[in-house]
Amino acid sequence: MSERLFPGQEVGSLPRPSWQLLAQRGAPQTEASRAEFARWDGKLGLGAELPEATATVLGGTPGPAVAEAAGELASLFAIRFLESSGLDRVYDGEARRIEMYEHPVRRLRGFRFVGHVRSFDAKYYRKAAVVGPVGLERPYHVEEFEFVRDHAHAAPKLPITGPYTLADWSFNEFYLARQPGWKGREARRTAQRELVVALAREAIRPTLRELVARGCRTVQIDEPAAGTHPDEVALVVEGFNAATEGIDAELSMHVCYTDYPKLLPGLLEAKRCRQWTWEFANRDDESNDAYAALDELRQYGDDRAVGVGVVDVHVDRLESPELVADRLARAARHLGDPARLWANPDCGLRTRSLEVAHAKLGAMVAGARLARERLGGRD
Template sequence: MRKKLSEEHIRASRDWAICIGVEGYEDLLAQLKPGIQDDEKLKSLEDWAALYGIRFHESAGLDVVYDGEQRRVEMYEYPLMHVVGFKFVGYVKVWDLEIFKKAAVISKPSLIKPYHVEEFEFVKRKARREIKVPITGPYTLADWSFDEFYAKRKLGVDDPVVRRRVNKRDMVLDLAKEIIRPNLEALVNAGAKRIQIDEPAATTKPDEVDIFVEGFNEAVKGLSCAFSVHICYSDYRLLFPYILDLKAEHISIECANRDTRACGMDEDSRPGYSVIRLFKEYGAKMRVAPGVIDVHTNFIEPPELVRDRLLYAAKLLDDPAKVIASNDCGLRTRTWEVAYEKEKSLVAGAELARKEFE
């Protein structure tokens, strides 16, 4: 935040504020005058960023919004900054030039304090639509970490695969009980009605999908809130049958990334959505939020394409009420311009789909 801001940045802040209806933005512009920003202004600027995030989604027309996670570093490092029992050990590659700062668990994890309540309180004060809070789930925190604690225990088990599974399960359950559940409780007590638990790692290890489900259920047990799960860029076939036991109201999955751009409701046009058939075949009760917007391209999906993807999903589930229109994942790799057009298409396409059932 100490970076000097150019006139261009300030102009963009003003233009976006007008476009998405950010109230009182003139106060922000006064703070953004070219020059060095100091630490005192940081909190205020974070609030502004969050407000822009909220209005961005509201003005695009989404029914359920949040602040675009403007205050978070990213989904793994940020939570672990608030947890005792981990140490960051260095950067590792995810693919090509993409890297992340990875931690190792070195003692039983304990929470310093719930880390999403303050941002939620702000969103609650400002939002004009329903709110959904995203939070990284216990399985993903465990799977993306090295294990220098559980793996050091003497279990008396010879088979290394069995040993690793036991260690992993204990780590996931500790994270669920000691870290995620207190966060969820705090959010629910603060008034959260919808919470999305992000678990992109859920299917990484095919023989541990049941552990992901157990961790999720342990974290949400007895809490009064509509919990959902988001899992992206995964082999969704591996979720079955375990996902049937997940205490989630709906599941959000990425589909547009693996689909064609042609309109239509036939199998050839909609390969990205074929996995939805499994939810029907297995009799899953949860609703499904298939991604109808690809977050890794600048292609703006026409509303008619969004409509056809949603209608096809409704056809596979045999119930349009079970379908929620959503993105594949977060849009943080896109520009605001592209992201905004994509969100507007999402909303327009969902409206077109709804009309088919009127």
């Protein structure tokens, strides 16, 4: 729990600066990418903190060394980007990850990538099939966390994709093939449970154990797929509990774009989870109070913290601080306790421009401040 009301956090990946994308693609920097770096360097002071990486990225010959330096510089960029927005908890914006699914899967055994699947419109993700028993090559996110730990001024956290989402976003061949007969719903369900539990025990838990040993104290387990099959909520919980058994850290669970009441009360059995982070702004408007879903948590007597989405990550339209404050006030009313609320975007701001993402985070922090003032609290 934070000391002031409505602390702020981001909960997903951030947009990437053009100089990082060019460096990682092995392309030379352009006038525009240098200008972008200079613009943000003026605000964040990256060059002064990492002069060697900066010189390599901006002046080096494109290749692996430049890409490596760009990863480091992009991590610092994201940390300072979040800190300069006024957030209370930060990480590296997942700057070094390809994305939240492909990055871990490439570090696991038993998977084979089979092609792109559309998420919506022209947004796609690369999807893998499970073709053998799943296992861990080596714990991942470790270097990423150590960099954040060593450079962040605000409190560090580490987001990691949960076992249920890794399973749901994969094609389950290996475990399904072991089921006899016609592969209907029951066969799918049995095979999926085997996969989720194997991922939790063999991949996520050893990775979390290593991260905690390196000083990680706050972990956000991302389960955006948790709402995909509401009747599988017990499996989401089983995966969370298996992955976090014996893990000494403050744990949260991020679930987005779903009808939350359908997951209750089953989800509440994830007993080690101390904070829910949920999306609401996407569906909140004059005729629909999205935060009313929090009534259900109160009715079940759940006393955990809740990070509520107060800015929509899929539109450029900027929320005003007044709107953010109004959303937080409504969330507090429905939850019944403002002290348990965190302010966050619905999800990662990765699909927005850097300017829009920064402005949205700024509006979110300003709105949280306004909400505190309205409640008579000190900032």
